[in-house]
Amino acid sequence: MCATFDLHLEQLDVKYAFLHGELEEEIYILQLEGFAETGKENLVCRLNKSLYGLKQAPMCWYKRFDSFIMSIGYNKLSSDHCAYYKRFEDNDFIILLLYVDDMLVAGPNKDRVQELKAQLAREFEIKDLGPANKILGKQIHRDRNNRKIWLSQKNYLKKILRCFNMQDCKSISTPLPVNFKLSSSMYPSNEAERKEMSRVPYASVVGSLMFAMICTRPDIAQAVGAVSRYMENPGGEHWIAVKRILRYIRGTSDVALCYGGxxxxxxxxxxxxxxxxxxxxxxxxxxxxxxxxxxxxxxxxxxxxxxxxxxxxxxxxxx
Structure with a gap:
């Protein structure tokens, strides 16, 4: 929407988000080391507000934010309770997306976007990151003149290649060979093979690729889905297939999703x-x-x- 309708796209970050939550349960903690009251060391403290480390801390923060944003006239999508919007006259609107403590705010009117940021800053401690250029590990590159936005994970993918010593590998043009199929018959057949494969970071590589596939790389979805079925007992052929995906990534790390038109x-x-x-x-x-x-x-x-x-x-x- 930002690309097609040339919306302003701003990014915000909430400092110490989980500390804003209001507790609904009675929770007690030991007195903090160095702050115990003399003569009352056997007593405990009752928590009045949420703390990092509590199981309910994320939900407490969400409920706190949700009640505030709804109180200033915003509605949330029934299909995604972390997407909020507000309509104004003259077809004006604002969309706010929340991911834990990261926010994206989009709208055609710059003044209304600034007004929302001011309201949030009065209620929470907010870090204004200006025009969005990176969110959840994804780089956002924008060409407003041509109404185009690119989403990529170039830095993340290069980090993966370095992490698994594949930064200098020879690149290839496809994630998997044509008509290539994996199966359980490729599992290690003896103790020597099992010992060899135990030293291979199979699950780590597949998990890292899976994050990229979910965010910006639909082109590796089929290949990652195939190799992820053998995580419990991968064999040599499975590992070769995973390394082939890394070789494909090596040659296509600059590939991005381009929205526009x-x-x-x-x-x-x-x-x-x-x-x-x-x-x-x-x-x-x-x-x-x-x-x-x-x-x-x-x-x-x-x-x-x-x-x-x-x-x-x-x-x-x-x-």
């Missing part, structure tokens, strides 16, 4: 394979939905039941 229409694409999983005989559903020129939602996952034909697989995927 005047067409603000949701488009969906869906496809499937037939018996892609050799162990459970299940097929894979893949879909991607685009808005303003780039993907906003995507998935690649095994279907829940075994299909008997390619036609049935396609119907299940479309459904």
């Amino acid at each position: 005047s067409e603000f229409t949701v488009r969906g694409y869906v496809d499937s394979d037939f018996v892609g999983d050799l162990d459970k005989r299940k097929s894979t559903t893949g879909y991607v939905f685009t808005l303003a020129g780039a993907a906003v939602s995507w998935v690649s996952k095994l279907q829940t039941i075994v299909a008997l034909s390619t036609t049935e697989v396609e119907y299940m995927a479309a459904t």
Whole structure:
């Protein structure tokens, strides 16, 4: 929306967010070391407000923020309780997105955005980060003249490659070879292979790739989904497949999702394979939905039941 309608996009951070929460339960803590009252060392203190480390601290903070933002006239989406909006006259509006203590504020009117920031600053201790350029590890690059916004994880991906000593590997053009399938028959077959694979950071690499896949890289969704099925007992072939994905990342770390253009229409694409999983005989559903020129939602996952034909697989995927 920011790219298509040229909205202002500002970023805020709440300092010590969890300390703003109001407790609903009675909770007691030991007196702090060095602050125990003489003669009353056997007594405990009752907490009046939330603290970091409490299990309910995130919910206490959310309830505190939610009550405040609703009190100044904002509504929240029924489909996402961390997305708030407020409509004004003349088709003016503000959208606020909350992720724990990080906020994005978008709207066509700069003055109204500044007014909301001032209201938040009066209620909480806020750090104004100005125009958004990085959120949750994703870089935001903007060209307002051409109404385009790029989302990428270039720095994160390069950090992954360095972390697993793949920064100098030879890059390749695809995440997995054509018609290449993994299976449990590739599990380690003897103790020597198991010992060798125990030294491999298989789960760490797959987990790191999964974060990138979820945020900005739909192009590796199918490959990451395939290698993640063998986390409990990976074999040599599985590890080679994971390293191949890293080699693909090496050559495509600069790839970004580019939002822009005047067409603000949701488009969906869906496809499937037939018996892609050799162990459970299940097929894979893949879909991607685009808005303003780039993907906003995507998935690649095994279907829940075994299909008997390619036609049935396609119907299940479309459904």
